[in-house]
Amino acid sequence: MLDVHRLRIFRSVVASGSVQAAAANLGYTPSAVSQHLTALQRETGLALFARAGRGMRPTAAGHALAAEADRLLARVGEAESLIADLRAGRTGVLTIAYFASVGAAWMPYVVRRIGTELPGVRLNLELREEIPSTREERADLQVVVAPRGFEPGSGFTAHHLVDDPYVAVLPAGHRFADQQEVELAALAEERWVDNDFARGWCRANLIEACTAAGFTPTFGVEAHDYPTALAFVEAGIGPTVLPALGAVRLPDGVTRVGLLRPTPVRSIHLVIHDAVEHTPAVRIAIAALRQVAAGPVQ
Template sequence: MLDPRKLRLLRELAQRGTIAAVAEALSFTPSAISQQLSALEREAGVALLRRTGRTVTLTPAGHLLVEHAQDVLEQLEKASAALAAVRSGPSGPLRVGAFPTAARVLLPPALAELSRAHPGLRPMVSEIDPADVSAALRAGEVDVALVHEYDFVPPVTDASLETEALFGEQMYLTNRATIADARDDAWIVGKPGTLCHAMAIRACQAAGFEPRVRHQIDDFDTVLAFAAAGQGVALVPRLAALTPPHGVTLTGLPLSRRTLAAFRRGYGGHPAIKAAVAAFHTAITHLPL
């Protein structure tokens, strides 16, 4: 019988690429991860890993088992959600991950709705960039997360997760009529590795140029303050542009950002997840989109 806990480690290795990365993410030693994966190979009766010096890659059998592991882990998540639904209403801790704009604009009314409808729930919010959400959900660091997708940027979730669409918002350009008009301007973009950074770079590339990046800032309030001070142009979403500072004009673009709720595949039926997503939808009705 294959151990689901070891299957989870194999899936993480397929996602993260190295035993060291898996160990760091799950708070184990690399030696412990290696021992567990070796035990999984003995259980499977076939080589799952190819070891060359310190490099470890999955064999064809390893890749095949990862595909089946995802199905097994999804069924276990469904079983956990079903058992939770048999018990009384949603209660206990609920770990929520959110990017800064959602944490500031959407979560306060959503948490108020959760407290009213399900006083037994104890939501705990952590700010997290959408690029890091998949790993955090798979590792069990968060239960549900708010993520976003931009035009020009592929989705950040993977096959181990499910998402539910929440809302979309238009993107705006500061102090210019079109992106092409900002060809010679300094740009304010997000930090490398974030979706905001990738979106801005690719939007400029689609307009035919590489942006001249001067500032790398993730907080949109700070981005707008820098734009007001003449430090560059930037792309900002609707919810970050509700009250632009003096000196900033905003032009709507045919670009959008879409916000989704993400959770582990099979876990969407858990009462706490269903309650959280319902609260998100209720809070959205009050947003000035």
């Protein structure tokens, strides 16, 4: 078992460049620092330093351990911060990951709700389109787009929030601008504005719906995100088709029209880390997300 205190001293020696400098920085004697280094090398069975003239330098193994120690000590620091929060009466840190259109439409309300009910909670918000492959990278809560019934991985639970239908956003004067709904195939001859540069699941879902309607859309302009695509629509360049959540705030002069036969739909889910599911901050976040997903809130 590695001693975290010895790892800190070891990193100080590597960063400071010598035992004497590390001892001065840490407030220890050079002899005490040397003893800790000797014990660490005995624990690991590795030669972590090599003589270099009258000094010493890290070996290749020493450099590798220093890099890993940085990651480990960062995690220890996070744990120590959590303990300090709990001792001070705060309720710790909550990490929420979400995709772009949720950020504008939902997250302001969610953050305000948590901040009002639990002002001591520190929120870390992360913009992520995909679920990370490793558990260590994953947030406490993540709002994701995924097929119904998908498996979020061991230690996590997925809850369906809402199905988000796609809509067409049309420029002023478009022939369908005065209609409430239009068949998807009616837009087959248009030159569309693409709004998903990443070619993610949402775009694949749209292309699948177009295939079901018997056509492949022609994209005249490729935009990197929904706001840019909507700006192109406002300029009269062409229509765009996107999930309704991405069309909550529209530029002046454009029209949102529902789609029929078929109506593309994306499913939005909340993935929760099982270890924190019953904490107060997570319960409030879940309630806020369910409320805002159900409809507009003040």
